[in-house]
Amino acid sequence: MRCPKEETELTAGQMIPGLPTQDCPDCGGAWIAATDYKRWQAERTNPDAVPAPKVLPSSLETDFQPAPLDGRAGLCPECGYYLVRARINLSKVPFYVERCRSCEGIWCDRGEWPILEQLGIDTHIGSIFLPERQAQLRRLETAARERQATVEKLGPEIANRIFELAALLEAHPQGDFGVAYLMRHLQK
């Protein structure tokens, strides 16, 4: 079996306990066969009950850099079909997870699995390839970027007070009066 990104032969490894993988010694990527993934997944979760992904941009690894070959299109090491990519933009740097449409095996470039774990996506990788799920992820990504920008511009203290206030106003039946007050004040 060869690495989808280059000619290197994959070797048996174990990216995480209980989940056998075929690893590329050159690029550090890992291939997860569909049967292995499904067995691992069934031990942990109900594959049909997809939880909402977590958005924890501040707690995510900050030194993660996508593998240089992350953007390169690849072929399935098992059956030769093109791998389909799903963009993950919830960490500071976006990256792609790849999956074979035919055999449903999964390719993770180096460093991607720990981020999927932190986002709570590791047990439901198949779901991120569904169109409705991609739309949900995009909304979360936009919200995460908005929060990140607010923290960067105003500092964490003020930003957190704004987030609290936004949640309070959102939950209040007359919350729009608070929004109108702020708008009027700030438009001066």
Ligand SMILES: [Zn+2]
């Ligand atoms: Zn490789």
Ligand SMILES: [Zn+2]
């Ligand atoms: Zn395949």
